[in-house]
Amino acid sequence: MADKSLNKTELVAKIASSTGQSQAAVGGVLDALFAELADAVSNGVKVSVPGWLAVERTDRAARTGRNPQTGETINIPAGHSVKVTAGSKLKAAAK
Template sequence: MSMNRSELVAEVANKSGAAKTVVNDVLDALFATFTEQVSQGEKVSIPGWLAVERTDRAARTGRNPQTGATIEIPAGHSVKLTAGSKLKAAVAKK
């Protein structure tokens, strides 16, 4: 089972007593901040819960699975999410 965004907004609104529109705006601002900081190469950390950072991928040679032809894959970036100690502890209890 998974929780989608609208279910998350409803749950946070219920637990915090805030309106759903306020919670939705806060989530939008949170994700915008993550996007801005991580795209600039900054690490965003919420101690105990999670850390989000940009990683670098080196250029490499790959193969087209359909033709077997060699292709050059350019260098790029990826995103790394790391669970914090509180999140890991919560999962371990289940």
């Protein structure tokens, strides 16, 4: 299986080409989108684009773990993570 990926530069170029906008304008919009997404998630706000995706912050409880090298028990503090859920349109596109 070949490594298929699309980086930000390629994505900006494709969007600019399909919309007729400049790459600078599209790049600015994407940067603003990601900044607002990060700000919302950091404040505990769930962001959803119906049919496409939902992004939310989740909480992780404190727990104990084990150092694999020494076998020593360690305390892992509580923290946060990010959950990204694919919507129906995104799931259908993947089929």
